[in-house]
Amino acid sequence: MAKEELKIGEISKPRFEYRSFGRCFKKQAERMARLSIPVPEKVWERKSIETYIVSRTNDVNNTKIRDGKMDIKTFVQAIDGFEQWNPLMKGEFPISAEVLEKEVFPAFKVNNLPKLDKAQYTLGEFLDIICSNPDLQAVTVEKVRYGYMVNDTICETGDVYINGAKVETINSESTELEDIRKTVHDVGLDGIENINYLQAIKRVIGMIDKPLAN
Numbered sequence: 001m002a003k004e005e006l007k008i009g010e011i012s013k014p015r016f017e018y019r020s021f022g023r024c025f026k027k028q029a030e031r032m033a034r035l036s037i038p039v040p041e042k043v044w045e046r047k048s049i050e051t052y053i054v055s056r057t058n059d060v061n062n063t064k065i066r067d068g069k070m071d072i073k074t075f076v077q078a079i080d081g082f083e084q085w086n087p088l089m090k091g092e093f094p095i096s097a098e099v100l101e102k103e104v105f106p107a108f109k110v111n112n113l114p115k116l117d118k119a120q121y122t123l124g125e126f127l128d129i130i131c132s133n134p135d136l137q138a139v140t141v142e143k144v145r146y147g148y149m150v151n152d153t154i155c156e157t158g159d160v161y162i163n164g165a166k167v168e169t170i171n172s173e174s175t176e177l178e179d180i181r182k183t184v185h186d187v188g189l190d191g192i193e194n195i196n197y198l199q200a201i202k203r204v205i206g207m208i209d210k211p212l213a214n
Helices: 026-035 097-108 123-132 177-187 197-205
Strands: 014-020 044-057 058-066 069-079 082-092 136-150 152-164 165-174
Touching: 014 177, 014 197, 026 136, 026 152, 026 165, 026 177, 044 197, 058 097, 058 197, 069 097, 082 097, 123 136, 136 177, 136 197, 152 177, 152 197, 165 177, 165 197
Parallel strands: none
Antiparallel strands: 014 082, 014 165, 044 058, 044 136, 058 069, 069 082, 136 152, 152 165
16 A cells, blocks of 8 residues: 655644754754755744643653634654554633533543533633642743654744743654654654653653753
């Protein structure tokens, strides 16, 4: 069976991903840029401000909010350290209490969330609930991302500001594991830890006592 042709910014079947975070990936970023085929101008540089909701008791559901919309992805499997995540739910604020109680709150895997007494909640009201829970934290994540395409994998480097603390990220994702393996090797990322966004954020804010890749 022919492998799927990936295009940046378009939906495909669930992808596997290698990603890492650290202080500097200058050499690897330079190689990624040189190895990349031309990519659409719209992905040369992308900026966004997002809010991630992290939970002390959850590492399998990734919840983020951007432009008033909530997106939750759930961990499916890891093969050779490359992680696969699938969409779990999408919602928009104001959001109904029913959706919060049945879809959003369970994703956090905490037991001490309040009983909701309104039909729907604004983003601000939702964040008030999050901030009142000692096991949850809303984290502001600003991203400046630079897109590439290497070995038929969708790649990026980026500057990421986690509550203002700057770290660098680099990644390769594809539906084909062999293409990611080749890209990781060609770019010079062999042996560098695969760290997803949830793990990186928790390490930076001190929720996990572990350093980043470098």
